[in-house]
Amino acid sequence: MKNTYFSLLVNDRKREFIAESDATLLTVLRDSLGITSPKRGCNQGVCGSCTVLVNDRPQRACLTLAATCQDKRVTTIEGFAGDSLMTALQDQFQRCGAVQCGFCTSGVLISAYKLLCELPEATAxxxxxxxxxxxxxxxGYQKILDGVLKAAEERRSERQSERD
Ligand code: FES
Ligand code: FES
Structure with missing residues (x-):
């Protein structure tokens, strides 16, 4: 298989490396860059455990060719350090028992994060x-649902007290 030079902006850091030209984003994140939070579950676009943001849009890394991400911004869960909404989600996931084996967690958190950015008052x-x-x-999903709704509520009351 032919190799290609890649240049991706991963978690705000430019990463340059050589990988197979048809490598998926999931493969290069995990195998070339050692970023293991996106998980290889089904590897066919079904389970969501590989979800990352590409230019701020959630994408299945297992279905995305790394070549299509050249010079785009790729964000994995490691790239949210210090982000208050992600911190609220992570705290509430812990409190609600929404993290058990953790395999799905980074994908779920990234999907939930994006939802609450766009829809801070999202209903159940x-x-x-x-x-x-x-x-x-x-x-069983209920704990995840509770965690997302509680994080949304926490963020709304924080914003309200900033306004008061
Ligand atoms: S690994 Fe299941 S959707 Fe990508
Ligand atoms: S798959 Fe184990 S916590 Fe979701």
Whole structure:
């Protein structure tokens, strides 16, 4: 297989490396860059455990050719350090018991993060619909739903107290 030079902006850092030309984004993140939070579950676009942001849009890294991400911004869970919404989500996931084996967690958090950025007042129905592409084998989903709704509530009250 032919190799190609890649230049990606991963978690705000320019990363240059050589990999097979048809490598997926998931393969280069995990194998070339050692970023293992995006998980290889189904490897065919079904489970959502490989979800990352590409130019701020959630994408299945297992279905995305790395070559299509040249010079784009790729964000994995490691890239959210210090982000207050992601911190609220992570805290509430812990409190609600929404993290068990953790295999689905980074994909779920990234999908939930994007939803709450766009829809800070998302209802339970909207959260469920939005996260329907992220499969979790452990939690039964209710704890994840609780975590997302509680994080949204926490953020709304923080914003309200900033305004008062
Ligand atoms: S590993 Fe990508 S969707 Fe399952
Ligand atoms: S916590 Fe185990 S798959 Fe979701």
């Amino acid at each position: 129905k909207e959260v469920k619909a939005n996260l329907s592409g992220n499969i979790c084998r452990c939690t």
